[in-house]
Structures are given as C-alpha cells and as structure tokens.
Amino acid sequence: AALPAADRARLLLRINPPGTPWHADDLALVARLAAARAIAGVVLPKAESADQLARLAEAAGPEAVLVPLIESAAGLAALDAIAAAPQVLRLAFGHLDFQADLGMACDAQEAELVPVRLALVLASRRADLAAPIDGIATDWRDTERLTAEAVRARRGGFGAKLCIHPAQVAAVHAALGPGAEELDWARRVVEAVAQAGGGVVNLDGRMVDAPVVRLAQRLLALDAQA
Incomplete structure (x- = not known):
C-alpha cells in the first residue's frame, strides 16, 4: 500500500504453483490485491494448462496480466494452449526446474535446451505475444556469464531475462537492447x-x-x- 500507483502498475506477484498446499491461499491473496489495485499481474510457476491460467485470471480480475513459467515437460506439451490463454502477457522459461523435471544436467552452454527455447519463441509468435522471458543466471556476481546468457537469449528470439538481483539489471538491458x-x-x-x-x-x-x-x-x- 505504501508504493506509488506507478510502481504498483508495474508489479507482478509470483505465487506458489498449482498443486501445492499454499496455492488456494495465494489465489485469495491475488484477488484481494487485484481488487485494491496493488498489483499489475501474476507470475504462475509450473504452468501446465490453460485451465490453471483461467482460474488465476478469475482471481486476478480482467485487467491483470499473467506470465506463465514453463518449467516441466507437461508445460512444454501444453505450450500453445498456455500461450493462447486470456490475459497472458508473455511466456517465461524456468530452465533450471525444467532440467530437474526431465533429469537433465546441462553445462553452461545448455545446448540441450535450444529446441525448448525455440518452442517458446515459436509459441509466442503464433499467439502474437511479446518475445518470451529467459531464465535466471544463478550467480549474480558473474557478469561475464550473465552477459553471455543474455546475448544468447536475444540471438534465440527472447526479449527479456529474469533477474534475481538488482546488480544484474544493467547487464541484461545492455545485452538485450539494440546497440x-x-x-x-x-x-x-x-x-x-x-x-x-x-x-x-x-x-x-x-x-x-x-x-x-x-x-x-x-x-x-x-x-x-x-
């Protein structure tokens, strides 16, 4: 409530995934915050169906935007339905959880994830969404790797990258923005x-x-x- 209206209009709340003991309470919280115009939208982890997003949209209200995180084989299989769900702003890739779900152990190049990232870009284009959001760089102090990942994201058709620390923002903007x-x-x-x-x-x-x-x-x- 202490945030200025302009900041609240940019704020996305990441809730717990469907199937966890906290998801129902989170939906109730989303409804209260949306009614008070305290948030602009919601990030949904482990998004795996359009029905999940429909329930979230009902709680958040018609003005809220939704950002589904694709983090599993089931999410990848439902990619087009998720991308086409009402109020979805853009897709995001949770590449670490995706690897865990499939039992993968990628190195820094993550060559095994190239077709998965391309699938997110293609689904976004088919649904006329903004370019998808790439996953995090876990070591916020490693600027060189962060920059390399952001450059790779842009080459692959991604338009943004998740950050876990404010120190990452400048490098991501520089790599993803035009020179x-x-x-x-x-x-x-x-x-x-x-x-x-x-x-x-x-x-x-x-x-x-x-x-x-x-x-x-x-x-x-x-x-x-x-």
Whole structure:
C-alpha cells in the first residue's frame, strides 16, 4: 500500500504453483490485491494448462496480466494452449526446474535446451505475444556469464531475462537492447522507406523490403521502451 500507483502498475506477484498446499491461499491473496489495485499481474510457476491460467485470471480480475513459467515437460506439451490463454502477457522459461523435471544436467552452454527455447519463441509468435522471458543466471556476481546468457537469449528470439538481483539489471538491458550501430541502421532504414513512399528500396547496396523494415521498427521500439 505504501508504493506509488506507478510502481504498483508495474508489479507482478509470483505465487506458489498449482498443486501445492499454499496455492488456494495465494489465489485469495491475488484477488484481494487485484481488487485494491496493488498489483499489475501474476507470475504462475509450473504452468501446465490453460485451465490453471483461467482460474488465476478469475482471481486476478480482467485487467491483470499473467506470465506463465514453463518449467516441466507437461508445460512444454501444453505450450500453445498456455500461450493462447486470456490475459497472458508473455511466456517465461524456468530452465533450471525444467532440467530437474526431465533429469537433465546441462553445462553452461545448455545446448540441450535450444529446441525448448525455440518452442517458446515459436509459441509466442503464433499467439502474437511479446518475445518470451529467459531464465535466471544463478550467480549474480558473474557478469561475464550473465552477459553471455543474455546475448544468447536475444540471438534465440527472447526479449527479456529474469533477474534475481538488482546488480544484474544493467547487464541484461545492455545485452538485450539494440546497440548504437543497430539503432543508426534502423533509423536510416525507416527514413529511406519513408522518403521513397514505401515499397522496396536500396540502402548501402542492400535491398530493403518489408521484413527488413519490420526488424528496423522492432529495434526502434525496443529502444523506446528502455
């Protein structure tokens, strides 16, 4: 209650997963907080069905956003239904719990999880959601690994990364956001197309068509929300 309204409008509450002894009490708490406009939405761990999200949406109210964490084989199997559930803002990947659920033991490269991450990106695109959120880096002091993970996330189509410590935020923003050269290119693309009145144009000896314009617009949108 002491938080300013602008901060409450950005606050997501992570509750306990369905099937735990605390989930029902958490849903009741979500309903009270949502009614008081104390939170913007809810993060649901171990999301495994659209029905779970429907019950959560009922408790949180129609204005709340939902962020399901995909952390199990069952969650992966229900990915499209979860992504299409009402009020879902974007998907998030709980890669550590996912490994535990499947008995995996990935190294730092996590090559075994490439197809799983791609599945989240594809499901997000099919449901017209924002790009998904990648999992945490457990050692908040290891900036080099954090940056490498965030760069990998961006290359793979993710648009955000979960953090466990405020010290991680700057590195994640730097790695996931567009660089100065990318922004300069994006502005020149948009300007060239505008001057040409649309259609296909040539910029720096390369063809610029609709997919390239969409990429440029996405980079500029990312910069605007930083």
